[in-house]
Amino acid sequence: MLEATGGSLTVQELDLAPPGPGEVLVRLAASGVCRSDYNAIDGTTESPCPVVLGHEGAGVVEAVGAGVTRVAPGDHVALSWTPSCGECSECARDLPQLCSTVWPVMSEAGLMDGTSRLSRDGERVYHYCFLSTFAEATVVPERSCIPIPHDVPFDVAALVGCAITTGVGAVWKTAGVRPGDRVAVIGCGGVGLSALMAAVAVGAEPVIAVDMTRSKVDAARAFGASAGVVWAGSAEATAEAIREVSGGGVDYAIEATGRGEAMQAAVLSTRNRGAAVLIGIPREDVMLTVPARSIPRMERRILGSIYGSARPEHDFASILGVYRSGRLPLDLLISHRLPLADVSQAFDLMLSGEALRVVLDTTTGGTA
Numbered sequence: 001m002l003e004a005t006g007g008s009l010t011v012q013e014l015d016l017a018p019p020g021p022g023e024v025l026v027r028l029a030a031s032g033v034c035r036s037d038y039n040a041i042d043g044t045t046e047s048p049c050p051v052v053l054g055h056e057g058a059g060v061v062e063a064v065g066a067g068v069t070r071v072a073p074g075d076h077v078a079l080s081w082t083p084s085c086g087e088c089s090e091c092a093r094d095l096p097q098l099c100s101t102v103w104p105v106m107s108e109a110g111l112m113d114g115t116s117r118l119s120r121d122g123e124r125v126y127h128y129c130f131l132s133t134f135a136e137a138t139v140v141p142e143r144s145c146i147p148i149p150h151d152v153p154f155d156v157a158a159l160v161g162c163a164i165t166t167g168v169g170a171v172w173k174t175a176g177v178r179p180g181d182r183v184a185v186i187g188c189g190g191v192g193l194s195a196l197m198a199a200v201a202v203g204a205e206p207v208i209a210v211d212m213t214r215s216k217v218d219a220a221r222a223f224g225a226s227a228g229v230v231w232a233g234s235a236e237a238t239a240e241a242i243r244e245v246s247g248g249g250v251d252y253a254i255e256a257t258g259r260g261e262a263m264q265a266a267v268l269s270t271r272n273r274g275a276a277v278l279i280g281i282p283r284e285d286v287m288l289t290v291p292a293r294s295i296p297r298m299e300r301r302i303l304g305s306i307y308g309s310a311r312p313e314h315d316f317a318s319i320l321g322v323y324r325s326g327r328l329p330l331d332l333l334i335s336h337r338l339p340l341a342d343v344s345q346a347f348d349l350m351l352s353g354e355a356l357r358v359v360l361d362t363t364t365g366g367t368a
């Protein structure tokens with residue numbers, strides 16, 4: 001639990017109310033640790049406190065509230081943080097990731113009716129992204145529950161709930177990368193490496209890994225990268241290196257860091273008709289400056305991608321299907337597994353750059 005923005009996480013016993021109508025109690029098995037959780041801790045994005053963070057989880061349905069039809073007790077589920085309503089104008093336009101019901105409610109930090117199921121001695125505790133997965137159990141909206149096959153490991157399923165879908169979806173859905181397309185991925189963390197694996201899986205060539213550190217670029221080879229570029233000090237120099245390695249610029253430059261300079265490098269590294277696909281969430285005040293003439297003159301494009309433009313009900317299953325076939329080695333993303341009680345150490349590992357993805361085992365009992 002995070003008591004206040006800027007504080008540290010503590011492990012505590014909280015009260016969890018039973019699931020209301022349209023809600024589901026999930027016994028969590030695994031929770032990934034994501035940069036967005038850290039943004040809530042340090043205040044980059046403000047979240048009401050006290051709050052239970054975590055938005056990348058998987059587990060087993062334990063109980064369902066009235067009217068729930070999608071899942072039943074015993075089902076294995078991966079959790080989605082966009083429980084889209086299916087009825088608003090954006091959902092009708094097939095943009096569930098931008099659901100106009102979900103996003104305003106998310107900022108209230110409760111469930112779909114705005115209220116909490118979490119409390120401590122009668123005092124309200126806030127939810128995070130509807131999920132609050134840094135816990136042994138959670139109550140979530142029915143629409144957040146995506147059933148998964150019983151043979152999928154919970155740690156991989158948890159990551160499908162955020163990082164993997166964000167990266168893979170950006171390549172398969174937002175960009176629609178085809179065999180032979182030239183792809184660069186800027187930022188080789190969990191999201192970037194997911195995008196990289198997705199590009200390799202569809203037969204993109206070359207697939208170029210780009211990162212600030214040589215060790216991450218080298219590590220990306222294990223994920224199928226055919227070339228690597230270490231950040232060359234500026235957007236222009238890095239883009240020049242990418243253009244050189246790719247034989248004249250890439251069809252898609254996937255940007256997974258959210259840094260303004262990296263976004264610029266993504267645009268500058270594209271060839272004619274190429275697209276920069278921007279996934280990383282920048283600070284609110286970041287502006288993107290690009291050579292405007294090249295946009296019409298080269299037919300360059302800039303594509304935004306949130307949650308991989310995914311429809312979780314469909315895309316979690318297709319991602320896991322390719323994973324089970326062996327063509328998407330998602331297990332490689334998990335560099336560390338820690339008990340829930342070591343959540344602070346998990347963030348230290350993430351911030352040090354030492355970890356790819358840290359997954360918390362939420363079954364071990366969190367009470368320190």
Ligand SMILES: [Zn+2]
Nearest residue numbers: 034036162163
């Ligand atoms: Zn995330």
Ligand SMILES: [Zn+2]
Nearest residue numbers: 085088091099
């Ligand atoms: Zn909607």
